[in-house]
Amino acid sequence: xxxxxxxxxxxVGQAVGDLIVEIIGRKPAAVLGLATGATMEPVYANLVxxxxxxxxxxxxxxxxxxxxxxxxxxxxxxxxxxxxxxxxFDHVDIDKxxxxxxxxxxxxxxxxxxxxxxxxxxxxGIDLQLLGIGRNGHIGFNEPGSAKDSRTRxxxxxxxxxxxxxxxxxxxxxxxxxxxxxxxxxLSAKQIVLTATGVAKADAVRRATSGGFQADCPASALQEHxxxxxxxxxxxxxxxx
Ligand code: F6R
Numbered sequence: 001x002x003x004x005x006x007x008x009x010x011x012v013g014q015a016v017g018d019l020i021v022e023i024i025g026r027k028p029a030a031v032l033g034l035a036t037g038a039t040m041e042p043v044y045a046n047l048v049x050x051x052x053x054x055x056x057x058x059x060x061x062x063x064x065x066x067x068x069x070x071x072x073x074x075x076x077x078x079x080x081x082x083x084x085x086x087x088x089f090d091h092v093d094i095d096k097x098x099x100x101x102x103x104x105x106x107x108x109x110x111x112x113x114x115x116x117x118x119x120x121x122x123x124x125g126i127d128l129q130l131l132g133i134g135r136n137g138h139i140g141f142n143e144p145g146s147a148k149d150s151r152t153r154x155x156x157x158x159x160x161x162x163x164x165x166x167x168x169x170x171x172x173x174x175x176x177x178x179x180x181x182x183x184x185x186x187l188s189a190k191q192i193v194l195t196a197t198g199v200a201k202a203d204a205v206r207r208a209t210s211g212g213f214q215a216d217c218p219a220s221a222l223q224e225h226x227x228x229x230x231x232x233x234x235x236x237x238x239x240x241x
Contacts, residue, residue, distance in 0.1 A: 003209070003230045005237045009197040012231050013042025016130070016195055019229070020047060021056045023128055023191075029060040031120075033129030033181070034088075035140075036065065036080045039195050040132060044088040051092040058094035062123050064116070066131070066140035067180035068104040070154065078168045102152060102179035109179055113152035117185065129189035133196050136160045137204045137217030141180035144216045148224075150182030183221050191227045194219065196236040205236050 006012045020043070024030050034040075050056045065080055074081045081101050089099055100119060103112045120126060131139050136158060142150060143158045156177050157165075166174045186192065196205050208219035209230060222228045234240070 001226065001228045001230070003232070005232045005234060005239065007234055009233050010042060012195060012197055012233050013046050016043045016193060016231050017046025017050060019193065020128065020130075021050050024056055024058070024061060027127060028057065029062070030127045031123050031125065032061055032063045033126040033186070033189055034063050034065045034084065035130045035132050036067075036083050037132040039197055040130065041087060043130070043195065047088065048091040058092045061094055062098040063094065063100065064120055064123070064126060064181075065099075065101040066129075066186075067178050068101045069175040070104045070109065070177040070179060071175040072172070074105060102181075104179045109154035112179060113154065116152040116179075116181070120185070126189040127191060129186055129192045131186070131192060131194040131219075131222075133194060133201055133204050133208060133219050134161060135164065135200055135204055137207055137219050139183070139186060139194070139219045139222070141178045142183050142186075142218040144218060146183055146215070146218050148187075148213060148215075148221050149184040151185050152179065152181050154178075155180055183218055187221060187225050189225075191229075192222060192225055193229045193231060194222060195231045197233040199235040201236040202238045205230075205232060206238055 006015060065084060068080045072079055076082060089096055102116050106112045133139060136144055141155050141157060154177060162174050162176060207217040212223060213220050
């Protein structure tokens with residue numbers, strides 16, 4: 001594992017983008033695990049820029065996003081499908097038929113979770129999983145209390161997460177449930193990159209990176225994975241700015 005701290009959020013986005021470009025350069029058919037959220041936006045902006053420069057092609061890449069809201073249509077502008085299209089997929093040469101998110105608008109979420117796990121396995125597993133971290137230590141939508149061996153499933157979002165996401169939903173209440181990869185799903189990835197920026201994440205980062213697994217900080221499970229890279233800006237790392 002490695003821990004890298006940069007002076008600015010922009011530098012973090014650049015470094016994570018560069019790492020992904022390097023991985024796809026080595027393995028053009030890489031399977032990427034993707035995340036949404038504000039932290040990821042500079043990363044996708046850097047990937048789009050690298051594609052436009054001709055530095056990378058996503059034509060062979062398959063992707064699996066961590067999570068999707070339940071209770072809003074996929075076509076809603078704040079669904080994670082719409083968000084991924086707008087920030088990334090629409091601007092690069094990835095085959096959208098090979099970009100997957102949990103199928104959240106279904107009657108039987110249990111089956112949807114199992115189906116997602118099978119699809120990941122069939123693709124050969126995830127080469128690189130990108131993660132953000134919630135202020136409460138969540139990864140994907142694995143809220144505090146999630147089991148370390150949890151797999152893709154329907155979950156209820158915590159109050160803190162609803163509050164953090166409310167700003168995105170002016171037209172309707174913020175969705176209160178989601179389908180998310182589990183902590184066990186995430187730990188099955190061959191390599192993991194967790195990105196955290198901003199002082200609001202400093203406490204979660206501290207708990208995630210020390211003291212072993214604590215159920216009240218799901219990201220702390222990553223300490224048990226042997227290929228995790230932590231990318232922080234100084235604020236999230238708890239350093240003086
Ligand atoms: C989103 C996801 C979440 C976010 C986390 C941080 O797909 O899995 O775990 O990574 O909530 O979100 P931001 O980056 O908006 O602070």
